[in-house]
Amino acid sequence: MPRSTPAPAVHHDLVLEPRDVQFDWSALPLHWIPDEPVATHVINVLHLLLPEGERWFVEVFKQALPMITDEQLREEVLGFIGQEAIHAEAHQEVLDHLLGQGLDPRPYVRQVGWLFRRVLGERPGLTAAQRRESVIERVAFVAAIEHFTAFLGNWALNSPGLDRAQADPTMLDLLRWHGAEEVEHRSVAFDLLNHLDPGYLRRVRGMLVSGPMLVHLWVRGARFMLAADPLLDGRIKPTWREAHLNAKRGLLPDLRLLARSAARYFNPGYHPTREGSSSQALGYLATSPAARAAAAH
């Protein structure tokens, strides 16, 4: 059976700093990519999934903390927890704004919450060994999901199509600040998984569960948002063809590139540092209006 390459040395230069950003959504139009409701709502699925999803990451990583025997990795996990906690709240504020604009995201968010808390949450009554196993299994899911958040983050940092379409600058900053931090901390979950269990099978299982789950949640989320949009009256149904056309115009990620990127996760020699660019991410964080304002506090 193939095994992953030896657990890579932890990156001793990685210091993860939670940036306590604030965004003002009061002027955000419902279709924040003007006249592009499909692209707007496909990206809006991030706001539906991330508050519950990233709070779940934080819970899983807090449960993993006592199992970490490498001090540097422990510091990185703490930085990761700090960043993800802020991400969750930043996206939660967008959900609150949508509700104020007459688009009620709560029915879908309740389902996402049920999935993360009930299905993927901590089970009561486990032995110590079962509990450890359950934590590592969930770390494998997080590591696979973080492959996608880094892919999406890298896309957000390289998405001039959104600027050409005159997407709302505050939303672009949210997407790129968050995307940059995803690229910045893209190796932490994978390194944690390797630290707790370097086995290839666990990694593969994490992707085989998380990949299809994310696609399913995204398709349902996009359908939900388009149906719930009070300006559309249910007139627009998303199609794969439309997603493809939007991707060609640079408004959405290219699904073929996404599939190819997911396939790389199965490569035994895979490591997240080979995806995306840390220097580009840090370069954006140095110019992001929200990150600069947070640094000035």
Ligand SMILES: [Fe+2]
């Ligand atoms: Fe995040």
Ligand SMILES: [Fe+2]
């Ligand atoms: Fe992340």
